[in-house]
Amino acid sequence: VFSYSWNVPDTVSANANVRITDQNNLRGISGTFKIVSGTSPGADIIVVRPALGEVLVGGTQNYQISWSGTGITLQKTFELSLDGGLTWTTIGTTSTDAFTYGWNVPDTASRQAVIRITDQNGATGKSALFVITASDPNPGSIVVTHPLQGEVLTGGAQSFLITFTGVNTTSQKTLEYSLDGGSTWNLIGFMNSDAQSYTWVNIPNVATTQALVRITDANGVTGTSGLFTITSTPGVGSINFLTLTGLDAKNNIKNSMQLGISWGFTPEIGATVEVEYSLDYTTTWTHIATVSTTEAQNTTWMTPGTGHYNPVFIRVTSSMGMTRTSIPFSIGTNASVQASMNGYSVSSYPNPASSQTTINIILPATGEVSLKLHDALGRVVTILGTQQMNAGTYTIPFDISKFESGAYTYILQAGSTRLMGKMNIIN
Numbered sequence: 001v002f003s004y005s006w007n008v009p010d011t012v013s014a015n016a017n018v019r020i021t022d023q024n025n026l027r028g029i030s031g032t033f034k035i036v037s038g039t040s041p042g043a044d045i046i047v048v049r050p051a052l053g054e055v056l057v058g059g060t061q062n063y064q065i066s067w068s069g070t071g072i073t074l075q076k077t078f079e080l081s082l083d084g085g086l087t088w089t090t091i092g093t094t095s096t097d098a099f100t101y102g103w104n105v106p107d108t109a110s111r112q113a114v115i116r117i118t119d120q121n122g123a124t125g126k127s128a129l130f131v132i133t134a135s136d137p138n139p140g141s142i143v144v145t146h147p148l149q150g151e152v153l154t155g156g157a158q159s160f161l162i163t164f165t166g167v168n169t170t171s172q173k174t175l176e177y178s179l180d181g182g183s184t185w186n187l188i189g190f191m192n193s194d195a196q197s198y199t200w201v202n203i204p205n206v207a208t209t210q211a212l213v214r215i216t217d218a219n220g221v222t223g224t225s226g227l228f229t230i231t232s233t234p235g236v237g238s239i240n241f242l243t244l245t246g247l248d249a250k251n252n253i254k255n256s257m258q259l260g261i262s263w264g265f266t267p268e269i270g271a272t273v274e275v276e277y278s279l280d281y282t283t284t285w286t287h288i289a290t291v292s293t294t295e296a297q298n299t300t301w302m303t304p305g306t307g308h309y310n311p312v313f314i315r316v317t318s319s320m321g322m323t324r325t326s327i328p329f330s331i332g333t334n335a336s337v338q339a340s341m342n343g344y345s346v347s348s349y350p351n352p353a354s355s356q357t358t359i360n361i362i363l364p365a366t367g368e369v370s371l372k373l374h375d376a377l378g379r380v381v382t383i384l385g386t387q388q389m390n391a392g393t394y395t396i397p398f399d400i401s402k403f404e405s406g407a408y409t410y411i412l413q414a415g416s417t418r419l420m421g422k423m424n425i426i427n
Helices: none
Strands: 013-016 019-021 027-029 033-035 044-049 055-057 063-070 075-081 089-095 100-103 110-119 124-126 130-133 141-146 152-154 158-167 172-178 186-192 197-202 208-217 222-224 228-231 238-245 258-266 272-278 286-292 298-302 309-318 323-325 329-331 338-341 344-349 356-363 367-374 380-389 392-399 406-414 417-425
Touching: 044 110, 044 124, 063 110, 075 100, 089 100, 141 208, 141 222, 158 208, 172 197, 186 197, 238 309, 238 323, 258 272, 258 309, 272 298, 286 298, 344 406, 344 417, 356 367, 356 406, 380 392, 380 406
Parallel strands: 055 130, 152 228
Antiparallel strands: 013 033, 019 027, 044 063, 063 100, 075 089, 075 110, 110 124, 110 130, 141 158, 158 197, 172 186, 172 208, 208 222, 208 228, 238 258, 258 298, 272 286, 272 309, 309 323, 309 329, 338 344, 344 356, 356 392, 367 380, 367 406, 406 417
16 A cells, blocks of 8 residues: 555654655655644744835844744744845844844845744744845945036937946946936936946937936936037937926826827938837837928827836837937826836736736846735745746736735845835735
8 A cells, every 4th residue: 555544743843754664675755844733733923023125224233023923932043034035044042932032133235134933843934025234335326427528519420439437236227318407308228238338329419508418227326427518410310309298207197198299300300200109118119190290299199098007118210210219107097006117117907906917027138037926914925936037028817816805015026126016905
């Protein structure tokens, strides 16, 4: 037969195994399992602090770790992980019936810190992911070295080299220019490397003494050039700027709203301008309007009636090939279901939802990506995926029928970028 009845001993263990050996000394060993006390079953530890996303300053003395639970022994061990639970370090023990423990926070920066508490019988509880910042952080900085302050650039010139120095910055960066001293900004392009230069394909052919270049990394570190001058070159066509109206202070516009689109140019750029939008990080473009250059320099677009989109771009391209792309913006009314940072985006729709929802992800760069769902106590209730993913847009159907009603948090980790969004489940 291939079974055997066993009376389990009432001996507590978190490292139990069963071994079977036959007459010829062939052996099989089970995986490690746990035996809990039959006299006080159901021991449970719930770590209350540190809470999900809480930020602790390295070097803080006597930070109070707190927890709740039932059936817990007096003897407890406390451990810390700085890598999301891959490795653990013991930080202390206690043998009291208190539900707090004073901890001296190490001065080591981590965005994936976790506390684990284990009692004498092997009952274990883990905190949600929290952040430790260094007490003396070394902040990032970007210094634009070209164009120089006061430099004169020729309007319509091609392949101008922007140079800068970056310290403690991410590879992902957004480059923009302003023609009015920083009141409005236009997109130059994106980069995803540690290089410290970027080719500006076309300098706008418009005369100004108030030009600026701005560079921003994925963590919000920003560097802005000094004011420089652009001179106008006769006979060289250029689309100089692209302005969107109807966006709020967070560059968002609601569903079913009119977005105003206007542009300016220096002739000759051709007879018409094609206006398009992109919802998939400029991978594909959809027609909005074709506008005669002799009739107007503006049009409008009605945003989608439902859904949440981020980032969204508008592009205008003349019949002679001159083009200009807008700064990124978002569409949708419920910010609680969408999170984004410099091109990375994660959202769920519908939200609130029952039975089924869809997770939408936009990745501007290839890399290792994980997506996890946490409950209101910060515990991981499911891992939707951990894998290498190419840049692009992903739509992931998600069956939520097995989850209880309540508030949940989904967390997207892509390299150094970490995004969190809220999901309300009604079942």
